[in-house]
Every structure is written in structure tokens, then in C-alpha cells.
Amino acid sequence: MVLKIRLARFGRRHAPFYNIVVAQARSARNSKPLEVLGTFDPNPKTPLPTRDDDTPVEKLQRYKDVKLDVDRAKYWLGVGAQPSEPAWKLLSMIGLVIPLNRGKKVLLAKEEEGQARIES
Secondary structure, three states, rough: OOOEEEEEEEOOEEEEEEEEEEEOOOOOOHHHHHHHEEEHHOOOOOOOOOOOOOOHHHHOOEEEEEEEEEEEEEHHHHHOOOEEEHHHHHHHHHHOOOOHHHHHHHHHHHHHHHHHHHOO
């Protein structure tokens, strides 16, 4: 039984909301998961201004809301659940997995090949 940590989409059209779930790899995206680890809201939110802060609302830093049960995520990663690519990006932002640098590795390999050709 191969397990995946992935995103299950909920919400409305043009307003997605995702649950971070553990499910079997061959099950459908929105089928019943084994466990819901957290939520991810990709729509940027603007924080409410405080009374002592005179910063205009337009200049406040917007954020995307991620809620995750870190202990359960560590457990499932330890058991062998494989994160999907979007889930991997979220887990790497939190610091649970090493970030993916796929594009940089390819560029570095091409540069090394080019330098080897120049030297020979």
C-alpha cells in the first residue's frame, strides 16, 4: 500500500481551499483520506490593521494561510508516505523536508559539462 501526502481541493470556483491529506496513491483526489493533516488556503489574506499601526491597508504584507499538524506529518513521513510535488513545497517551507531545486541542478550540470569541454 503506497501512501501519498497530497492536496485535496475544496471550496468554490476561483476560490480554492485545500486539505493536506494522507491517502492511498491510487485513490481519487477527493476520495476519503486516511487522515487529514491540515489545511492550505492559497488566496492571499490581508491582516487586520492594529490601533497603534498607521500603515495603510494597501501596504500591509499579505499572507497565505497554512495549518498543519507537524507531529502527524513527521509520523507519516517516517512511515514512508511520499509527498506530492505541491505538498513537498509546503512541507519544505515549514522545514520538514529538503527543498526541491530541480532547475538549479540541471543548470549546474550543464555548466560543469561546458567547463569540462573548455578544459579539454
